[in-house]
Amino acid sequence: MKEDRLIGWAIIGFGAFMYYQADLLPPPMFGTLGPAVFPKIVLILLILTGGGLILQQFIRDRRASAEVKTPPAQRIEKIKKSLRHYEWVILTLLCFFGYVLLMDFAGYLISTLVFIFALMWLIGPRTRSSLLVIFITTLIMSFGLYYGFMTFFDVVLPEGQFF
Amino acid sequence: MKDWPFFKGKGTMLDFFASGFHEVFHPYPLFLLLLGTIGGIIVGLIPGFTVTMGAALVLPLTFGMSSFEGLCAMIGVFVGGMAGGQISGILIGIPGTPSSVATVFDGNTMAKKGEPGRALALGTWASFLGGLIGAAVLIFFTPPLANIALKFGPWELFSLVAFGMTVIASLSGQSLLKGMISGLLGLLAAMFGTDPMTGVPRFNFGLHGLTGGFSFLPVLIGLFAFSQLMTSLESKSAVSQALIKGAKLTWSNSKVIMEILRQPVNLFRSSFIGTFIGALPGAGASISNILAYDQAVRGSKYPEKFGTGIADGIIASEAANNATAGGGLTPTIALGVPGDAVSAIMMGCLIIHGIQPGPLLIVEHPKLVYGVFVAFVLAHFFMLAVMLYGIHIFVRLTRIPIYVLIPSILVLCSVGSFAIHNRFFDIWVLFIFGVIGYLMAKLKIPLIPMILGVILGPMAESNFSRALMTNSHLTLFLTRPISLFFLVLAVASMFYPLLRKRLSRGGPKKGTQIS
Numbered sequence: 001m002k003e004d005r006l007i008g009w010a011i012i013g014f015g016a017f018m019y020y021q022a023d024l025l026p027p028p029m030f031g032t033l034g035p036a037v038f039p040k041i042v043l044i045l046l047i048l049t050g051g052g053l054i055l056q057q058f059i060r061d062r063r064a065s066a067e068v069k070t071p072p073a074q075r076i077e078k079i080k081k082s083l084r085h086y087e088w089v090i091l092t093l094l095c096f097f098g099y100v101l102l103m104d105f106a107g108y109l110i111s112t113l114v115f116i117f118a119l120m121w122l123i124g125p126r127t128r129s130s131l132l133v134i135f136i137t138t139l140i141m142s143f144g145l146y147y148g149f150m151t152f153f154d155v156v157l158p159e160g161q162f163f
Numbered sequence: 164m165k166d167w168p169f170f171k172g173k174g175t176m177l178d179f180f181a182s183g184f185h186e187v188f189h190p191y192p193l194f195l196l197l198l199g200t201i202g203g204i205i206v207g208l209i210p211g212f213t214v215t216m217g218a219a220l221v222l223p224l225t226f227g228m229s230s231f232e233g234l235c236a237m238i239g240v241f242v243g244g245m246a247g248g249q250i251s252g253i254l255i256g257i258p259g260t261p262s263s264v265a266t267v268f269d270g271n272t273m274a275k276k277g278e279p280g281r282a283l284a285l286g287t288w289a290s291f292l293g294g295l296i297g298a299a300v301l302i303f304f305t306p307p308l309a310n311i312a313l314k315f316g317p318w319e320l321f322s323l324v325a326f327g328m329t330v331i332a333s334l335s336g337q338s339l340l341k342g343m344i345s346g347l348l349g350l351l352a353a354m355f356g357t358d359p360m361t362g363v364p365r366f367n368f369g370l371h372g373l374t375g376g377f378s379f380l381p382v383l384i385g386l387f388a389f390s391q392l393m394t395s396l397e398s399k400s401a402v403s404q405a406l407i408k409g410a411k412l413t414w415s416n417s418k419v420i421m422e423i424l425r426q427p428v429n430l431f432r433s434s435f436i437g438t439f440i441g442a443l444p445g446a447g448a449s450i451s452n453i454l455a456y457d458q459a460v461r462g463s464k465y466p467e468k469f470g471t472g473i474a475d476g477i478i479a480s481e482a483a484n485n486a487t488a489g490g491g492l493t494p495t496i497a498l499g500v501p502g503d504a505v506s507a508i509m510m511g512c513l514i515i516h517g518i519q520p521g522p523l524l525i526v527e528h529p530k531l532v533y534g535v536f537v538a539f540v541l542a543h544f545f546m547l548a549v550m551l552y553g554i555h556i557f558v559r560l561t562r563i564p565i566y567v568l569i570p571s572i573l574v575l576c577s578v579g580s581f582a583i584h585n586r587f588f589d590i591w592v593l594f595i596f597g598v599i600g601y602l603m604a605k606l607k608i609p610l611i612p613m614i615l616g617v618i619l620g621p622m623a624e625s626n627f628s629r630a631l632m633t634n635s636h637l638t639l640f641l642t643r644p645i646s647l648f649f650l651v652l653a654v655a656s657m658f659y660p661l662l663r664k665r666l667s668r669g670g671p672k673k674g675t676q677i678s
Contacts (some may be wrong), residue, residue, distance in 0.1 A: 007606055011344055018351065018366070026363055033631055035358035035365055038624045039351065046347040053340045088396040093598065096573060100590050103577075116570045123396070124566030137567055141574050153227040155582045 004057040011050030019043045088123050095119045107160025112142040174529075176306070183533030187541060192235045195228070196538055199239020200545040201553075206240065207247025208259045208557055209568070212391065214244030214448075215504040219387045220572065222380060222512055223579025230516035231531055235538050237512055241505050242294060242542040245448060245485045246550055249286040249477075250557055254279055262448030262484040265456035269469065269476030276472050280414035285474050286481040287550040288419050289430070293482025294543040296434035297441065297489025301496075302536045305525065308497035312522035317629035318640050320521075322649035324623040327500040329653040330443060331612045339657060341608045349616020350623065352377055359621060360628050372588030379511050381580035381593040382617055386610050387504065388576050389597025392569050394604060412554055422474050429459050429475055430482050437483035441490025441502050448484040448503070455483030489539065496524060496532055499622065504611050507618055514618075515583070521622070 022043060028034030070078070083090075095118060103111040120134040149155040174182075187193065199221065206217030217240045225233030248263030253270035266286055273282040315323065328350075332342030355366045356376020367373040423430060433455035440451035459479035460466045469476050491502030492509070499521030501507035510520045518528060525532045550557075580593040600610055630639065640646050 003606060007341075007344075007608070021366055025365060028361075033360065033628055035361050035363040038627060039354045039365065042347055042350045042354070046344065046351065049340055049343045049347060053338075053344070056340060085397060089393050089601075092393065092396055092569065092573075096594060099573075100577070100594060103590070104587060108578075112574055116574060119570040119573075120566050123569070124564065130564075130566075133564075133567060137571060141571050145574065145578055149578060149582060153224075153582060155226075155585065157578060157581065158587060 002057075004053050008050045008052075008054035008057065011053070012047050015043050015047035015050060019047070091122055092119060095122070103158050103160070105160055106162060108157035109142055109146055110160065110162070112145075113138060116141050179529045179533040180537070182530045183535075183537040186231055186530055186534035187235070187537045192232050192538070193541075195232055195236040196239045196542055197545050197549070199236040200243035200542055200549055201239075202236075203240035203243025203245075204247035204250075204546070204549060204553075204557060205243075205560055207244035207263075208250040208560060209563070212395070213260050213387070214241060214248075214262070215508065216388045216391050217244050218505045218508040219384045220575060220579065222383070222508055222515070223582050225512055225515070226582060230513060230518055231534050233512050233516065234509060234531075234535055237505075237509050238535065238538050238542050239545065241488050241509070242485070242539070242546050243549070244505075245294070245488055246287060246290040246481070246546050247557070248484070249290070249481060250283065250554070253282045253286065253477075254558060260448075262452055262487070263480065264449065265452040265480035266477055266484075268456065268480075269472050269474075270480075272470065272472035273474075273477070274472075278472075280412040281419065282472075282477060283412065283554060284414040284416065284419040284551070285422065285477045287547060288416075288423055289433075289478040289481035290485040290550075291543050291547045292423065292430060293434040293437060294485035294488060294546070295540065296431065296482070297438045297486035298536070298540045298543065299489075300438045300442075300486075301489040301493050301539060305493050305497045305532070305536075308493065309522050309525045312498050313526070315522065315645065316643070317626040317633065318643050318646040319649065321623060321626040321630060322640060322646040322653070323498060323500060324619045324626070326649040326653040326656070327619065328612065328615065328623075330656045330659075331615050332609075333656050333659045337607060341606075342612050345603065345608050345610065346612035346616045349613035349618075350620045351616075352382065352613070353617050353620025354624070359625055370588075372586065372591075377592055377596075377617075378580075378583060378586070378589050379514065379617060380583050381589040382596045383508060383511060383614060384576050384580055385593045385596030385598075386600035386603075386614055387508075388572065389593060390600030390604055390610070392572060392576075393597070393601040395565060396569060412558070416551070423478055426475060426478055428462065429478055432458060432462065433479040433482040434486040437486030438490035438493075440483075441487035442493050443502065448487040451483040451487045452480040455479045485543075492535075492539065495520065496535065498522060499524070500619065501615065504614060507611075507614055510618055 019040060022036040022039045025034065025036040025039075028037075095115060099111055099115040102114065105111075116138045117134060120137065124130050124134065146157055149157055187196070202221065203214065203217055206212050206220075207214060218237055221236055221240050222233075225236060228236070244260065245262055248258055248260035249266045249270060250259060252258040252263040252267040253274050256267055256271040258264045258267050270282045270286060273279070273285075312323075328346045329343075332346050333339050353376070355373055357364050357374070364374060436455045436458060437448070437451040440454060441448070456469075456476055456479045459475055460469045463469065463475060465473075487503070488505075491506040493502065495501040495506040495510055499510070499519075501510050513520050513524075518524070518531070576593060576597075577590050580589045581587065583589065603610055603613070631637075640650065
């Protein structure tokens with residue numbers, strides 16, 4: 001797979017950055033063992049494995065026959081197709097990101113009401129019967145969970161700045 | 164029954180079995196076990212949802228319980244989930260979990276021929292019997308294994324973790340290097356926060372939330388539940404698969420039992436394959452059901468009939484996947500090295516409740532361990548009853564639309580992540596690891612090594628440090644026989660993928676991937 005090369009380089013870059021961070025940790029107080037020793041061993045192995053992945057891809061590329069280039073029009077069509085394939089995933093991730101931001105500000109109840117209703121509305125069918133399902137689920141997941149966790153687990157979910 | 168030296172002065176093995184029964188046979192643990200079993204079956208039957216995801220979602224709910232009660236709920240999910248996957252596999256043709264992939268080959272065909280009830284009953288009874296064989300292995304092999312492990316020093320324990328990590332890396336995906344990357348990233352994630360030996364803060368990047376490191380739970384839910392939900396969204400199919408038309412769910416239990424018992428070799432062979440695969444770190448039910456099915460084909464006098472809807476294929480697959488649970492719990496309890504992802508989550512449940520898994524678990528908490536044994540056996544009886552009597556209800560659950568499930572479970576994930584430490588930062592951890600997990604899955608980097616790295620990281624680092632503090636010579640890792648044995652096995656396991664490739668060239672092409 002072509003992306004293996006990319007993964008390899010990303011791992012090497014990340015490993016090198018973290019190794020630099022480990023190097024900034026204070027030296028051992030006594031002996032050779034310090035807080036950076038084990039992380040450095042792991043990071044060296046990580047960088048080597050990333051290198052191994054690049055090497056493996058390089059060998060595969062050499063064995064493979066010459067690559068046929070895709071025309072630009074087909075490439076655009078391919079990108080459009082994959083965007084359609086991941087449409088719900090991207091939408092859900094954005095909604096969840098907004099949900100967490102909103103929860104910090106408005107608390108669990110308001111943010112969950114908005115999030116569940118919005119996401120179900122966006123990815124679900126927009127019929128009368130589904131609207132009822134969306135409405136009931138929204139109420140159960142927001143109020144039900146909030147009071148359930150408070151009553152049974154003594155956990156107060158984030159309250160935000162309004163309460 | 165033999166009494167193990169570590170029980171000396173505390174009681175006999177029978178005493179602990181009795182106390183195990185005493186622990187379980189209370190209304191609340193029994194209720195949780197039953198509830199977990201039902202929950203496991205439901206998670207198992209929904210295509211795209213895995214048992215691991217179910218266990219990860221149940222984990223936050225165990226805060227308010229004792230460690231044993233929490234384990235009861237998780238055992239229920241484990242056993243129920245392994246059996247539940249067959250429902251959608253047989254009736255829709257889409258396995259609910261990867262552990263039921265091979266069940267579809269004959270189960271769905273049998274259902275299409277007009278015998279869905281018989282197919283489900285065969286799968287349920289085979290799951291039950293296979294699970295009990297796995298439970299027997301768990302009960303009889305855990306104490307001797309723990310007895311050996313008690314003699315381990317830090318060198319052996321470190322090498323054991325190294326062995327566990329390499330086996331997982333080589334078995335849980337298609338590429339050894341990607342498995343290793345995943346495991347090493349997990350080890351690295353475990354190092355964020357305060358160094359356990361020196362107390363020095365590491366990799367906190369000035370963020371207050373990172374001072375204590377990543378909480379285990381949001382990482383786990385992010386990797387296994389959140390990322391799985393994103394994958395389910397790709398298909399955009401709101402569970403539109405139709406159930407087999409006119410499916411009559413009727414069967415005769417006595418006929419089904421006799422049908423299974425007439426195949427003792429198939430039943431025992433598949434169960435032992437399941438148990439063995441389960442005990443290997445990283446290799447779970449998604450491999451064992453395929454392997455058992457393959458062996459059933461090879462060992463059969465009529466291999467050409469497999470795939471045409473015969474009982475043999477269903478028995479092989481379902482006996483193997485439920486036996487895997489017992490196999491997976493054996494090294495988890497005896498050594499503190501989980502055999503699969505669900506066992507790893509159960510280890511997490513112990514850690515959350517302040518109990519350190521490892522060889523000392525059975526010595527320090529014998530009642531808990533024997534309680535787990537009893538609960539595990541009992542969960543199979545619950546599974547059998549719930550499956551046989553509740554099948555008509557469960558069938559309807561396969562129709563819950565995905566647009567209802569996904570937002571609801573995402574909210575549950577956030578609440579569960581927040582509730583453990585009442586820390587808002589953990590919801591961000593959930594989101595970040597969810598995205599990481601999803602990207603890893605898309606790039607075909609297995610997730611199990613990473614979560615095992617997170618769990619085993621502290622054990623690896625502390626034993627490595629203890630070994631070097633006792634004696635600074637690294638050669639001791641190679642000169643102590645047991646440590647050397649594990650390291651040799653670790654190196655050998657790296658060559659396993661090559662062997663597997665060679666073997667698979669001759670076998671049927673039914674590849675699957677651990678989720």
